[in-house]
Amino acid sequence: MSNIVIECKNLGIDFGGLTAVDNFNKSIKSSQISGLIGPNGAGKTTIFNLLTKVYKPTRGSILFNGNDTKNMSITSINKAGVARTFQNIRLFNKMTVLENVLVGLHNRTNCNLVSSILRLPTYFRSEKKAKEIALNLLEIFDMKDIYKENAGNLSYGTQRKLEITRALATSPKILLLDEPAAGMNPKETEDLMETIKKIQNDFKIAILLIEHDMKLVMGICSEITVLNYGKIIANGLPIEIQNNQKVIEAYLGKGEEIA
Amino acid sequence: MLFFSQLINGLQLGSIYALIALGYSMVYGIIRLLNFAHGDILMVGAYVALFSLTASFDPWLVITLTIITSTLLAIIIEKVTYTPLRNAPRLSVLITAIGVSILLQNLSQFFFGASGRPFPVHLLLEPTVFNFFGININNNSIITIIVTIVSMIVLTFIVKRTRLGKAMRAVSQDLDAARLMGVNVNNVVTFTFAVGASLAGIGSILYALRFPLISPNIGGILGLKAFVAAIVGGIGSIPGAMIGGYTIGILEVLVITFGLSGWTDGVVFLLLIIVLMFKPTGIMGKNIAEKV
Numbered sequence: 001m002s003n004i005v006i007e008c009k010n011l012g013i014d015f016g017g018l019t020a021v022d023n024f025n026k027s028i029k030s031s032q033i034s035g036l037i038g039p040n041g042a043g044k045t046t047i048f049n050l051l052t053k054v055y056k057p058t059r060g061s062i063l064f065n066g067n068d069t070k071n072m073s074i075t076s077i078n079k080a081g082v083a084r085t086f087q088n089i090r091l092f093n094k095m096t097v098l099e100n101v102l103v104g105l106h107n108r109t110n111c112n113l114v115s116s117i118l119r120l121p122t123y124f125r126s127e128k129k130a131k132e133i134a135l136n137l138l139e140i141f142d143m144k145d146i147y148k149e150n151a152g153n154l155s156y157g158t159q160r161k162l163e164i165t166r167a168l169a170t171s172p173k174i175l176l177l178d179e180p181a182a183g184m185n186p187k188e189t190e191d192l193m194e195t196i197k198k199i200q201n202d203f204k205i206a207i208l209l210i211e212h213d214m215k216l217v218m219g220i221c222s223e224i225t226v227l228n229y230g231k232i233i234a235n236g237l238p239i240e241i242q243n244n245q246k247v248i249e250a251y252l253g254k255g256e257e258i259a
Numbered sequence: 260m261l262f263f264s265q266l267i268n269g270l271q272l273g274s275i276y277a278l279i280a281l282g283y284s285m286v287y288g289i290i291r292l293l294n295f296a297h298g299d300i301l302m303v304g305a306y307v308a309l310f311s312l313t314a315s316f317d318p319w320l321v322i323t324l325t326i327i328t329s330t331l332l333a334i335i336i337e338k339v340t341y342t343p344l345r346n347a348p349r350l351s352v353l354i355t356a357i358g359v360s361i362l363l364q365n366l367s368q369f370f371f372g373a374s375g376r377p378f379p380v381h382l383l384l385e386p387t388v389f390n391f392f393g394i395n396i397n398n399n400s401i402i403t404i405i406v407t408i409v410s411m412i413v414l415t416f417i418v419k420r421t422r423l424g425k426a427m428r429a430v431s432q433d434l435d436a437a438r439l440m441g442v443n444v445n446n447v448v449t450f451t452f453a454v455g456a457s458l459a460g461i462g463s464i465l466y467a468l469r470f471p472l473i474s475p476n477i478g479g480i481l482g483l484k485a486f487v488a489a490i491v492g493g494i495g496s497i498p499g500a501m502i503g504g505y506t507i508g509i510l511e512v513l514v515i516t517f518g519l520s521g522w523t524d525g526v527v528f529l530l531l532i533i534v535l536m537f538k539p540t541g542i543m544g545k546n547i548a549e550k551v
Contacts, residue, residue: 052439078441090436092429103429106422107441127422170441 003030005174005206006051006082010060012230013050020046021230024060028174033200033207035217037241038227039250044210045087047227048176051208052084053077065173079107081173085163085180087210093152097143097162100151101134104169134169140202141165141195157188161195168203175199177209181216189213193220218242226250263394265516266509271400271469273508274407278462279485280492280500281414282455288431288495289451291349295356296336298482299363300456304329304463305378305473306371312382321383326460333456337449360478367475378471383464399468410461411501414454418497423450431495480524487531493541502542506530 007027013020021043028034036044049055051062053074062069064080072080083104092100138144141161146154151162160180167175180196181189193216200207211217217224218238226234226241228250234241241247279301286294308325316324336359344352380386380399387398418424429437430447438444466481467473484507492503510530511523519526534541 054435054439074438075441075443078439083441084439086436090433092432092436094432095425095428099425099428102425103437103442104440106426106429166440 004028005030005065006208007063007066008047008051008060009063011047011050011057011062012059013046013055014058019230021050021227022059024227024230024232026225026232026235028206028208030173030206031200031204032223033196033209033221035221035224036208036210036227037212037214037217037224038233042227043230044227045178046230048084048178048210051077051176052082075107078170078172081171082176083167083170083172083174084176085160085167085178087178087182089156089159089163091151091159091163091166093150095151096147097138097149097151097154098131098134098147100162100166101137101169102130104166105130105134107170137165137169140198157184157191160184160188160192164195164199168199172205174206174208177207177211179210179212181211181213184213189216192216196220260393261516264396265512267394267396267400267404269509269512270505271403271508272511273505274403275462275466275469275481275504276485276488276507277501277504278407278410278458278465279482280488280504281411281497282459283482283486283489284492284494284496284500285427285451285455287489289427290341290345290434290448292341292352293356293486294452294455295353295482295486296359296363297455297459298478298480298485299360299367300329300333300336300478301459301463301466301481302367302473302475302478303332303363304460305467305477306367308383308464308467309376309378309473312379315382318383322464325464326457329456329460329463330453333452333459334449337452342445342448360482364475364479371475373475375472375474378467378473380468380471384468399465403465403468406461406465410458414458415497417454423447427451484524484527487527489541490531491534491541493544496541496543499541499543506542 004027008024011024012022024047026034036047038044046055050057053069053072064077064082069077092103095103135144135147138147141164143158143162143165146158151159154162164175164177164180177196181192184192196207196209197220199205209217209221221238224236224238224241225232226244226247233246233250234244236244279298282297283294286292286297304325307328308321311321311324312318340355340359341352344355384399384402389396389398389401418427426437426442426447427450429440429442430444434444437447466477470477485504488503488507489500490503491506492499492501507527507530510526514520514523514526538544
């Protein structure tokens with residue numbers, strides 16, 4: 001088996017008459033960080049929504065570990081190993097840091113209601129194990145000492161980090177990060193880069209990230225795909241993308257021809 | 260003395276409202292649906308209790324049967340009518356809920372007749388009156404209050420301490436995010452309906468102990484008042500539903516004590532209007548600041 005985690009083949013989706021994404025082809029290998037960039041409205045988040053089964057594709061297919069994901073639901077694709085964060089942070093604000101991570105572990109702990117009400121030993125064991133895993137994850141990302149805090153009270157950068165940790169708790173094979181650096185100051189962005197590198201190093205999973213912060217994208221991605229009006233206009237190494245004429249045009253507009 | 264016995268009375272009535280209000284509040288908290296069929300589930304539960312008692316079943320069996328039937332009924336309603344409408348506009352689901360409520364009332368009328376049937380309380384519990392320092396208290400008042408408090412403790416425990424409770428809280432805060440984190444939202448929603456309905460099942464027996472005349476339309480006004488209780492307490496909030504229930508119960512009894520028994524419903528809805536005017540999110544509701 002090849003080490004390709006996810007493969008999109010001619011993926012496309014229409015909303016009414018609008019073609020949001022068309023002819024999207026991309027495969028991501030395990031322990032590879034790839035970037036998805038493009039101007040606003042290019043269809044980047046739509047692709048995340050397709051990959052996580054929030055939307056059903058109009059055309060084409062998504063293969064996960066070689067299997068067609070056509071009949072999978074949002075829950076089952078997550079269980080299979082696709083996790084994501086959101087463009088605007090969507091933590092469970094009224095729950096504690098620990099509880100947020102435990103929700104991510106929901107799929108991993110198997111314990112029914114009867115045994116949890118009766119506090120059977122199986123409940124204790126699985127609950128204790130889940131808590132251990134959660135605290136371990138929090139320790140990796142330096143949040144162990146704030147595990148009792150409500151998620152809503154955390155600073156912006158920490159909330160981002162917690163959201164990533166929560167997604168990691170579902171033990172994904174691929175992690176989709178939707179604009180993780182949005183709204184961050186340079187220092188926070190730098191920390192985030194470290195965090196992402198750490199994830200790739202420690203967890204050996206594939207990461208696909210949408211980002212507008214070019215320093216971050218160019219700094220950590222080994223492959224970058226550029227999207228404009230729902231179509232791929234370039235795909236390649238960071239250095240290739242930087243010098244690609246089409247990409248420059250998409251971002252800055254076409255220059256006047258000088259006679 | 261009158262005050263204390265009326266207070267007990269109010270607590271008993273409030274307990275029943277609180278138990279039903281919890282069902283409204285939890286379902287609303289999870290999928291933002293006002294389940295108007297909730298009161299009618301209680302009505303069906305009361306009939307189950309009535310018939311099984313008349314068939315001289317063991318009281319514990321009657322109670323178990325009532326709770327199980329109410330729970331199953333709610334699960335069936337949720338699976339058949341609400342699940343297919345999960346992505347429909349909220350108004351469609353609300354109207355469906357009203358439709359289910361009317362359906363249940365009419366089916367009961369068809370099968371059980373429109374006139375009220377006396378509930379054989381003595382088969383379940385021999386009515387006794389205790390005398391505490393000159394205050395007369397019925398045993399059904401005490402049982403109602405205790406059962407309600409125990410139910411609430413169990414419920415709070417489920418929501419705060421179990422894995423499914425954690426999933427419930429996650430879904431109520433952000434359904435899509437919870438789903439994308441691998442929480443099976445359909446199971447959580449069904450579980451919420453089931454918990455709410457089992458409380459309604461308990462409520463149906465407590466209701467029958469206090470008002471031993473069962474007819475197909477008892478669910479209507481009772482459900483409506485429990486709904487008011489949920490709003491007054493802050494819909495979506497579990498302690499809110501409890502506080503709202505007791506507020507309405509005690510208020511009603513006070514109005515009756517002052518000799519204005521014809522005004523009880525009016526006063527309850529007046530309270531709803533006042534709460535909506537001054538604190539629309541209810542007593543326990545958080546003020547939701549719209550982000551601009």
